[in-house]
Amino acid sequence: xxxxMTQNTNQKKNYDFEFFGKGSEYFxxxxxxxxxxxxxxxxxxxxxxxxxxxxxxxxxxxNNERFHFAGTGKEMFRGFIKIILFYIAVMISYMVLxxxxxxxxxxxxxxxxxxxxxxxxxxxxxxxxxxxxxxYRGIRxxxxxxxxxxxxxxxxxxxxxxxxxxxxxxxxxxxIRKYTHQNIRYGDVEFSNNANGGDWLLLNLKGYxxxxxxxxxxxxxxxxxxxxxxxDNMRMTKGEQRIxxxxxxxxxxxxxxxxxxxxxxxxxxxxxxAWADMRTQKFIFDNVKMEGDINIDEIHQTEDEYTNAFxxxxxxxxxxxxx
Amino acid sequence: xxxxxxxxxxxxxxxxxxxxxxxLNDRTNEFHLQIAGEISFVWLLKDLQFEQYGHxxxxxxxxxxxxxxxxxxxxxxxxxxxxxKQNNSIDIHTRLLNLGLSKITAIAVxxxxxxxxxxxxxxxPIAEKTAALLPESFDNEIGNLFMDAFLRKNNIDxxxxxxxxxxxxxxxxxxxxxxxxxxxxxxxxxxxALPNGQIVVFSAILENMESFEELVALLGHEASHVNxxxxxxxxxRNLAGYMTVSLIFSDVNGVMALLADNAQRLHSLSYSRGFxxxxxxxxxxxxxxxKVDPNGMVKLFEQLEKESNIxxxxxxxxxxxxxxxxxxxxxxxxxxxxxxKSNDKLxxxxxYIKN
Numbered sequence: 023x024x025x026x027m028t029q030n031t032n033q034k035k036n037y038d039f040e041f042f043g044k045g046s047e048y049f050x051x052x053x054x055x056x057x058x059x060x061x062x063x064x065x066x067x068x069x070x071x072x073x074x075x076x077x078x079x080x081x082x083x084x085n086n087e088r089f090h091f092a093g094t095g096k097e098m099f100r101g102f103i104k105i106i107l108f109y110i111a112v113m114i115s116y117m118v119l120x121x122x123x124x125x126x127x128x129x130x131x132x133x134x135x136x137x138x139x140x141x142x143x144x145x146x147x148x149x150x151x152x153x154x155x156x157x158y159r160g161i162r163x164x165x166x167x168x169x170x171x172x173x174x175x176x177x178x179x180x181x182x183x184x185x186x187x188x189x190x191x192x193x194x195x196x197x198i199r200k201y202t203h204q205n206i207r208y209g210d211v212e213f214s215n216n217a218n219g220g221d222w223l224l225l226n227l228k229g230y231x232x233x234x235x236x237x238x239x240x241x242x243x244x245x246x247x248x249x250x251x252x253x254d255n256m257r258m259t260k261g262e263q264r265i266x267x268x269x270x271x272x273x274x275x276x277x278x279x280x281x282x283x284x285x286x287x288x289x290x291x292x293x294x295x296a297w298a299d300m301r302t303q304k305f306i307f308d309n310v311k312m313e314g315d316i317n318i319d320e321i322h323q324t325e326d327e328y329t330n331a332f333x334x335x336x337x338x339x340x341x342x343x344x345x
Numbered sequence: 346x347x348x349x350x351x352x353x354x355x356x357x358x359x360x361x362x363x364x365x366x367x368x369l370n371d372r373t374n375e376f377h378l379q380i381a382g383e384i385s386f387v388w389l390l391k392d393l394q395f396e397q398y399g400h401x402x403x404x405x406x407x408x409x410x411x412x413x414x415x416x417x418x419x420x421x422x423x424x425x426x427x428x429x430k431q432n433n434s435i436d437i438h439t440r441l442l443n444l445g446l447s448k449i450t451a452i453a454v455x456x457x458x459x460x461x462x463x464x465x466x467x468x469x470p471i472a473e474k475t476a477a478l479l480p481e482s483f484d485n486e487i488g489n490l491f492m493d494a495f496l497r498k499n500n501i502d503x504x505x506x507x508x509x510x511x512x513x514x515x516x517x518x519x520x521x522x523x524x525x526x527x528x529x530x531x532x533x534x535x536x537x538a539l540p541n542g543q544i545v546v547f548s549a550i551l552e553n554m555e556s557f558e559e560l561v562a563l564l565g566h567e568a569s570h571v572n573x574x575x576x577x578x579x580x581x582r583n584l585a586g587y588m589t590v591s592l593i594f595s596d597v598n599g600v601m602a603l604l605a606d607n608a609q610r611l612h613s614l615s616y617s618r619g620f621x622x623x624x625x626x627x628x629x630x631x632x633x634x635x636k637v638d639p640n641g642m643v644k645l646f647e648q649l650e651k652e653s654n655i656x657x658x659x660x661x662x663x664x665x666x667x668x669x670x671x672x673x674x675x676x677x678x679x680x681x682x683x684x685x686k687s688n689d690k691l692x693x694x695x696x697y698i699k700n
């Protein structure tokens with residue numbers, strides 16, 4: 023009897039990603055966003071961003087059920103105001119150091135430190151907000167990372183990066199990825215990531231040199247290796263059940279994607295970017311394969327609601343990309 | 346009545362889909378739901394948010410934000426949209442989107458057209474008005490800032506500066522505020538005026554001059570830039586231009602922004618040509634008022650033109666179309682009655698400056 027049970031739950035499940043987004047629809051959203059942002063003198067921007075994200079999430083489906091982004095313009099607008107206040111506070115302190123205390127070196131150092139120090143806070147806030155506003159079948163994602171912990175770790179890794187003349191930056195990047203990913207939850211499903219700095223460094227060194235030797239041609243294969251490294255290291259577990267992700271993307275696939283995207287964008291003076299973006303999303307979801315035995319009909323809600331968009335906006339404000 | 350439909354329901358507790366029966370009552374603006382043949386409850390349309398994917402309708406209730414009601418029926422979807430519209434529950438973004446791509450694009454093109462018109466016909470006068478509102482202390486501050494930075498990299502020729510001051514003192518440059526003159530040692534053929542009244546002449550441009558009329562022409566031209574506050578007007582114009590451009594392209598991609606940025610730069614260049622012409626004409630008037638041969642201006646241009654065969658000096662690159670400017674000068678000179686007096690004093694100071 024017990025044997026039968028285990029066999030039953032350990033059965034391989036089907037996971038099928040699909041991306042339905044269409045360039046024309048996305049373009050229409052961009053145009054409406056543009057119109058509304060313009061007539062509100064830019065104030066609509068956070069709402070525009072919410073609309074855009076909601077479309078992209080809503081067009082992404084797993085086993086024919088769509089993802090949902092519940093973030094609102096209001097939340098992101100509040101985050102945006104906080105960012106502006108932070109920026110003003112830093113600038114005022116900078117001016118005081120420069121003009122009143124008259125310590126120009128200290129002032130510049132302060133400026134760099136302030137903008138640098140916000141990075142781990144932004145990463146934390148961004149993950150926390152983005153995950154909490156993402157849901158699938160009514161079950162929320164969540165991020166359980168500890169802010170103080172990632173801030174401390176971040177500065178430790180940055181210190182190592184400095185004393186190794188940058189070599190450690192490969193570990194810095196992968197450690198952040200690992201830390202953030204292993205704190206992602208989807209209901210009672212836990213995420214993890216096996217990436218490590220050494221592999222990442224080798225992968226990139228190889229990609230770099232082969233790209234130079236082949237006069238750039240290898241860059242598409244390098245890109246596909248980076249993508250595969252991101253995807254292949256992702257795992258999900260729920261009790262005894264697990265899912266392993268793998269990439270099916272090839273260098274040739276990236277070559278076609280990027281060249282066609284470039285042509286679409288260039289020959290339409292940039293207006294075709296909506297179509298290029300949708301092709302990229304489709305390419306990504308067509309090339310992520312999940313294998314395992316987690317039953318996605320049996321996930322339970324575990325994550326609390328959370329609506330602070332500070333990090334989300336900080337990432338956007340300083341144009342840091344969350345890969 | 347086909348307001349009753351089968352649907353799928355996710356309760357926000359588990360990811361398992363449940364069967365639901367939905368009745369839309371469009372008179373009371375309510376949804377009656379029966380879940381899995383057991384639980385029944387009512388959702389008010391005013392609490393609902395929805396996404397439409399083709400025929401598929403995903404409805405969420407803001408009071409229980411995790412629960413999803415999923416309905417796949419074209420007729421019901423349309424009916425629901427109409428009811429929501431009647432209930433004023435559809436935001437402006439969705440309303441615009443539902444106009445269809447061609448109408449949205451038409452609106453966008455019209456709006457863009459209006460902005461472009463405003464950019465060319467409304468912005469310049471506003472920028473000039475703004476410049477007029479700025480106090481002259483602002484001109485001084487900006488000028489001093491620039492001069493300080495400039496002098497850190499360049500050396501003053503004190504003797505020639507003294508002679509140039511004497512030379513300028515002999516002239517009426519129609520200035521309202523005091524002008525200051527400085528000669529810097531440089532191989533570059535250049536001269537410029539700052540909003541604080543500081544006129545900087547590079548030594549190489551002096552060496553190329555053959556007559557004092559050319560120097561009067563140069564000073565007249567630069568003094569006119571100061572008199573008419575060209576730098577400040579330019580600054581206001583550029584700021585306003587960049588604000589417009591960044592407003593238009595705030596949410597659009599980099600390629601377009603780059604194109605627009607360059608267009609803006611080109612436009613400001615042609616605008617600066619307008620200023621150059623004004624300075625030429627006012628400079629010419631200064632020549633005539635001081636009873637100096639106005640052809641000095643033409644000679645100055647010719648000197649600069651010659652120099653440009655060797656390498657392109659800044660004064661020409663930012664003052665293009667020399668031929669056009671020369672023709673303009675010839676035209677004005679031929680149309681104006683003027684008097685020339687020989688001026689030994691200017692001539693002798695000029696000799697000192699040259700040597």
